[in-house]
Amino acid sequence: MNTPNHLSSGLWRHPRDRSRGYRTLEHWLDLARTLEAGGIDVLFLADVLGVYDVYGGSPDAALRAGAQVPVGDPLQLVPAMASVTETLGFGVTASVSFEHPFPFARRISTADHLTNGRIGWNIVTSYLSSGALNLGVSGQVAHDRRYDIADEYLEVCYRLWEGSWADDAVVADAASGVYVDPAKVRAIDFAGEFFRVPGLHLAEPSPQRTPFLFQAGASPRGLRFAARHAEAVFVAAPSDAVLAKQVAAVRAAVAEAGRDPDTVPVINQQTVILAATDADAEALYREYLEVADPIGAAVLLSGWTGIDFSRLDPNAPLAAQGSDAIQSAVDAFTAADPSRVWTPREIADYARIGGDGPVVVGSPSTVADVLERTVETTGVSGFNLAATVSPEGWEQLTGLLVPELRRRGRRPAEPRRGTLREKLSGAGARVADDHAAAAFRHTS
Numbered sequence: 001m002n003t004p005n006h007l008s009s010g011l012w013r014h015p016r017d018r019s020r021g022y023r024t025l026e027h028w029l030d031l032a033r034t035l036e037a038g039g040i041d042v043l044f045l046a047d048v049l050g051v052y053d054v055y056g057g058s059p060d061a062a063l064r065a066g067a068q069v070p071v072g073d074p075l076q077l078v079p080a081m082a083s084v085t086e087t088l089g090f091g092v093t094a095s096v097s098f099e100h101p102f103p104f105a106r107r108i109s110t111a112d113h114l115t116n117g118r119i120g121w122n123i124v125t126s127y128l129s130s131g132a133l134n135l136g137v138s139g140q141v142a143h144d145r146r147y148d149i150a151d152e153y154l155e156v157c158y159r160l161w162e163g164s165w166a167d168d169a170v171v172a173d174a175a176s177g178v179y180v181d182p183a184k185v186r187a188i189d190f191a192g193e194f195f196r197v198p199g200l201h202l203a204e205p206s207p208q209r210t211p212f213l214f215q216a217g218a219s220p221r222g223l224r225f226a227a228r229h230a231e232a233v234f235v236a237a238p239s240d241a242v243l244a245k246q247v248a249a250v251r252a253a254v255a256e257a258g259r260d261p262d263t264v265p266v267i268n269q270q271t272v273i274l275a276a277t278d279a280d281a282e283a284l285y286r287e288y289l290e291v292a293d294p295i296g297a298a299v300l301l302s303g304w305t306g307i308d309f310s311r312l313d314p315n316a317p318l319a320a321q322g323s324d325a326i327q328s329a330v331d332a333f334t335a336a337d338p339s340r341v342w343t344p345r346e347i348a349d350y351a352r353i354g355g356d357g358p359v360v361v362g363s364p365s366t367v368a369d370v371l372e373r374t375v376e377t378t379g380v381s382g383f384n385l386a387a388t389v390s391p392e393g394w395e396q397l398t399g400l401l402v403p404e405l406r407r408r409g410r411r412p413a414e415p416r417r418g419t420l421r422e423k424l425s426g427a428g429a430r431v432a433d434d435h436a437a438a439a440f441r442h443t444s
């Protein structure tokens with residue numbers, strides 16, 4: 001995330017942490033080079049366009065803790081990082097609630113060109129009312145309705161990316177003086193319930209056309225959305241018991257939508273802290289905990305769940321309840337695992353490092369054992385590894401974890417090449433024939 005403080009609240013206070021450099025290009029170029037050289041597939045950039053003001057009913061606690069604020073635009077970082085890398089992919093979060101699909105589709109096509117097809121989009125509908133208010137909307141649209149809007153938003157994007165330009169529309173023929181053959185470009189002529197886009201896409205076809213699509217729907221409506229659109233699904237499960245249920249729910253929803261569940265990886269949010277030995281890693285973990293900030297964690301949890309943690313009895317079990325923010329963030333600590341009762345204090349303590357995903361601490365072989373066991377017992381396909389102390393957290397991944405996983409045959413010796421879709425799906429650069437976007441392809 002383009003912020004000093006993504007999921008592990010307070011680690012910016014650690015004396016070795018350099019995340020304040022997030023405002024500089026050098027910070028991101030160093031990160032991109034480190035990840036690529038270390039065999040990481042994709043850099044995922046989360047984003048929110050709003051401040052976490054549910055906790056205490058004001059932004060003060062978020063500002064004090066630096067809880068995902070200040071936060072900059074993630075997409076602007078990508079072309080710069082692409083210029084110093086060849087294989088690293090970029091998953092960029094953008095919300096369908098805050099930008100019209102017409103300019104957004106062009107920005108993504110531009111990024112797909114400039115990265116040579118290494119761009120992915122994490123589709124979010126946004127859970128912070130504070131963001132909606134700043135766009136002149138009187139309040140947050142209801143949770144399930146946001147997904148209805150998102151479905152139509154995606155259709156507009158698919159029509160622009162897939163259906164507006166033929167692959168051979170650009171002729172750039174100096175002899176005839178024709179740059180684009182007008183017969184091969186068509187207006188999408190779209191008029192829906194939420195959007196009207198009569199015209200043609202402004203960008204020419206990019207390597208992937210539709211960017212590789214990540215999504216993290218976890219509620220029943222969110223899962224239906226993910227099953228239709230996602231090419232990889234993110235989840236955030238605090239335990240293997242909850243994770244196994246979420247993986248099964250995603251696979252069932254994808255099958256229900258008529259797609260092959262084996263082609264849609266499910267990726268859990270995960271934090272790892274590694275050192276050469278278990279004892280050294282435990283010492284490092286204790287060091288991180290000393291500066292970690294439970295109030296910052298409660299600020300984030302309040303935004304995710306829509307529940308003001310400052311008003312809860314810290315020691316009374318959190319009750320299962322609906323949410324207009326992230327329903328699954330409440331469920332994960334209530335209904336999803338009835339064998340485990342969580343109090344607000346325990347949840348905030350748990351979320352201090354790694355947010356609502358699990359943390360594994362140990363030597364490379366201990367951490368690899370845990371991750372392998374999680375894959376075997378839950379069926380999860382992979383992990384979205386969260387930042388800790390920067391840059392040493394990245395170096396733990398590339399210097400300790402990846403070599404161990406390579407030794408076990410769990411990571412390729414060489415980075416995968418090609419577009420992000422080719423890297424992650426093993427298939428072609430363009431969306432699969434059974435994906436919703438394929439129905440809008442230009443067929444002349």
Ligand SMILES: Cc1cc2nc3c(=O)[nH]c(=O)nc-3n(C[C@H](O)[C@H](O)[C@H](O)COP(=O)(O)O)c2cc1C
Nearest residue numbers: 046047093124216217218219222234235236327328
């Ligand atoms: C790994 C992961 C990363 C996410 N990143 C973002 C993000 O950057 N911005 C955002 O607004 N929501 C983000 N979300 C939240 C999802 O978009 C979604 O709201 C959430 O998973 C719950 O879905 P639901 O509304 O269907 O319950 C993320 C979720 C997960 C699991």
